[in-house]
Amino acid sequence: GEDVEQSLFLSVREGDSSVINCTYTDSSSTYLYWYKQEPGAGLQLLTYIFSNMDMKQDQRLTVLLNKKDKHLSLRIADTQTGDSAIYFCAEGGGSYIPTFGRGTSLIVHP
């Protein structure tokens, strides 16, 4: 299997919450990241969490980390059409080369 796995698609209605899930395999991962890629653009770092934390909140974004199950999630509250993008999970072992998943395409419809 791949080191970082994500589902490929998620469709939500505008105003609902979106939850994007990710699993990783490296138990020594020190940092877990979420990146966002809008059409025609590169990836943009959205948020990250240290492995000794289990939750981080930043405005509409909530990151949950279950280190025992190696499961990371990104919750977007009150999802807007502008949130439509590809979301990448990445894990880092404390070096400078993160490992990325394939990305989850979030589609927000009215």
Add this chain to the structure above:
Amino acid sequence: ETGVTQTPRHLVMGMTNKKSLKCEQHLGHNAMYWYKQSAKKPLELMFVYSLEERVENNSVPSRFSPECPNSSHLFLHLHTLQPEDSALYLCASSQLERGVGEKLFFGSGTQLSVL
């Protein structure tokens, strides 16, 4: 100009051409990366230049040749490419501190089509 700038944004080339992709970062970072993004595949690291070393993915064909003349500029030289090399090529930079620097800043990419 701020952030990470890549040129050209789009490139169409034949299999016998030679071309180069350019990346420039204005963030004062000390590491630069080339990634390949193909549809439905994980983001593929191709090359990394940091302060002290160059790291390369051994699966990258020799028809791709990187060059990093200084900490702000990165090139990817292309020659005799194949149609399967068509993809979005992303440049990124990061600031290494005590060997850690996984907060990457990406450019908008070069969309490459090989005919």
